[in-house]
Amino acid sequence: MPSTEQLSASFRDPSGFLFSRAGILYRQINRAYSNDYARLMDSGLYERLVKVGLLIPHVESDQAPADAQRDAAFKIIQPERVPFISYPYEWSFSQLKDAALATLSIEKRALKLGMSLKDASAYNIQFVRGKATLIDTLSFEIYQEGKPWTAYKQFCQHFLAPLALMAYRDVRLSQLLRVYIDGVPLDLASELLPAKTKFNFGLLTHIHIHAGAQKRYSDKTVAPRSGGMSMQALTGLIESLEATVKKLSWKPAGTEWGDYYENTNYTDSAFEHKKQLVKDWSAERKPKLVWDLGGNTGVFSREAASSGAFTVSFDIDPAAVEQNYRTVKAKKEANILPLVLDLTNPSPSLGWDNRERDSFGARGPVDMALALAVIHHLAISNNVPLPQLADFFADRCRSLVIEFVPKSDSQVQKLLASREDIFPNYTREGFERAFSARFNIHKNEVVRESERVLYFMEAR
Amino acid sequence: MHFSPLPYLDPGSGSMIIQLAIAAILGLGVAIRASWGSIKKLFGVKPKPEEEESDSDNA
Numbered sequence: 001m002p003s004t005e006q007l008s009a010s011f012r013d014p015s016g017f018l019f020s021r022a023g024i025l026y027r028q029i030n031r032a033y034s035n036d037y038a039r040l041m042d043s044g045l046y047e048r049l050v051k052v053g054l055l056i057p058h059v060e061s062d063q064a065p066a067d068a069q070r071d072a073a074f075k076i077i078q079p080e081r082v083p084f085i086s087y088p089y090e091w092s093f094s095q096l097k098d099a100a101l102a103t104l105s106i107e108k109r110a111l112k113l114g115m116s117l118k119d120a121s122a123y124n125i126q127f128v129r130g131k132a133t134l135i136d137t138l139s140f141e142i143y144q145e146g147k148p149w150t151a152y153k154q155f156c157q158h159f160l161a162p163l164a165l166m167a168y169r170d171v172r173l174s175q176l177l178r179v180y181i182d183g184v185p186l187d188l189a190s191e192l193l194p195a196k197t198k199f200n201f202g203l204l205t206h207i208h209i210h211a212g213a214q215k216r217y218s219d220k221t222v223a224p225r226s227g228g229m230s231m232q233a234l235t236g237l238i239e240s241l242e243a244t245v246k247k248l249s250w251k252p253a254g255t256e257w258g259d260y261y262e263n264t265n266y267t268d269s270a271f272e273h274k275k276q277l278v279k280d281w282s283a284e285r286k287p288k289l290v291w292d293l294g295g296n297t298g299v300f301s302r303e304a305a306s307s308g309a310f311t312v313s314f315d316i317d318p319a320a321v322e323q324n325y326r327t328v329k330a331k332k333e334a335n336i337l338p339l340v341l342d343l344t345n346p347s348p349s350l351g352w353d354n355r356e357r358d359s360f361g362a363r364g365p366v367d368m369a370l371a372l373a374v375i376h377h378l379a380i381s382n383n384v385p386l387p388q389l390a391d392f393f394a395d396r397c398r399s400l401v402i403e404f405v406p407k408s409d410s411q412v413q414k415l416l417a418s419r420e421d422i423f424p425n426y427t428r429e430g431f432e433r434a435f436s437a438r439f440n441i442h443k444n445e446v447v448r449e450s451e452r453v454l455y456f457m458e459a460r
Numbered sequence: 461m462h463f464s465p466l467p468y469l470d471p472g473s474g475s476m477i478i479q480l481a482i483a484a485i486l487g488l489g490v491a492i493r494a495s496w497g498s499i500k501k502l503f504g505v506k507p508k509p510e511e512e513e514s515d516s517d518n519a
Contacts, residue, residue: 118469148476153472217474229479236485
């Protein structure tokens with residue numbers, strides 16, 4: 001039998017877990033969860049949620065259970081594979097907001113059919129066909145009359161607190177999710193939020209008063225019991241969370257917003273030429289998965305995606321990623337995923353035993369990567385020597401489309417204006433020498449009306 | 461009454477208590493809204509057809 005590996009991200013919930021066998025992902029459902037699973041499938045909830053793209057579809061499988069928990073097994077299901085797993089600290093404001101609203105929408109639909117979400121983890125949401133989708137089929141439980149919402153605290157920590165901090169304080173505070181794996185502690189959120197948020201009923205109750213209550217009862221035990229949590233009260237709670245989230249908004253300030261590509265130093269003709277080259281080379285290579293590293297608002301990601309590839313468009317700027325995501329939504333694009341990522345300090349592996357959330361590198365390598373107008377930032381602003389850059393890209397992708405921006409380029413001159421030029425090897429020849437050590441350079445073209453060169457290469 | 465089985469996540473004592481308090485108030489709103497139609501009817505206002513949650517509200 002092919003080897004079976006339990007996935008390290010799904011060990012917490014006794015209802016079941018994920019494992020992979022021969023490259024296919026399965027979810028084992030344990031007997032303890034059989035009644036809840038039956039209700040999910042029989043009530044019509046599964047069908048309704050899948051129909052509107054709120055829940056990942058699955059098929060029941062006749063695979064043998066995972067060896068480790070053979071006796072607990074009730075059923076094995078095979079969920080649809082998500083093209084790229086992303087994490088909340090890589091999402092823009094609207095992505096986290098949509099993930100929050102999807103969670104609440106699922107809970108409302110579940111309540112109507114006698115079920116409820118037993119957890120509300122942001123890590124259970126992934127972007128599938130451009131939409132926030134629940135990927136944990138085992139998140140539902142049969143609703144018990146009078147029972148409070150077990151996931152309330154988790155929802156506030158994973159969604160409401162970071163969204164409020166991003167909207168009211170600074171959008172970069174989404175990075176707190178990278179430090180706190182179970183969401184932003186509410187006392188911290190309460191402290192960091194401006195005082196005016198106490199005049200917002202939702203934030204006052206769900207964050208400030210909530211944080212106070214957590215502190216007051218921190219050393220007392222209260223068994224989860226019926227305290228008059230009627231269905232009406234529960235509905236009121238979910239609707240209040242929904243209204244609070246809906247009211248939170250963030251618009252990138254400053255002149256950059258909306259005209260990124262007007263701040264470039266090359267002509268329309270050069271821009272179009274670059275687009276054409278990316279399109280042609282992608283069509284030639286036919287990659288399944290592309291990473292656009294430094295993708296900005298996703299113009300070139302879309303050229304790569306036109307070959308049919310699923311393209312993840314990474315950028316360090318949350319405003320560019322926000323705009324990219326809004327385009328995905330407006331145009332209903334199914335194969336573009338914009339994400340926030342700092343290439344000089346990419347997402348690490350996190351969580352228990354550093355195995356719960358994969359690092360950026362561990363989620364590769366991919367068929368093809370684009371690195372357009374980015375090398376001068378890495379080589380000059382971040383002082384990474386060219387051979388190390390070649391190693392980095394060769395470990396991440398099989399084919400690479402990379403743009404060399406020479407020192408004479410005004411953008412590079414800007415980077416060098418205020419510092420010593422300690423980069424004698426940063427030349428076209430030096431670049432080709434360094435990258436030839438790890439790649440076969442197939443093509444290179446000088447971008448029309450510019451000094452920049454676009455390369456198409458294959459990792460050795 | 462206690463619920464079984466206990467949740468696998470710790471819902472947190474403070475979170476549980478505050479949730480019950482907040483929800484009690486918010487539930488009142490839901491109750492009033494639910495009976496709003498009949499209140500309006502008392503004053504001779506015709507009820508509008510009830511709105512169903514749209515199937516594409518994943519926004």
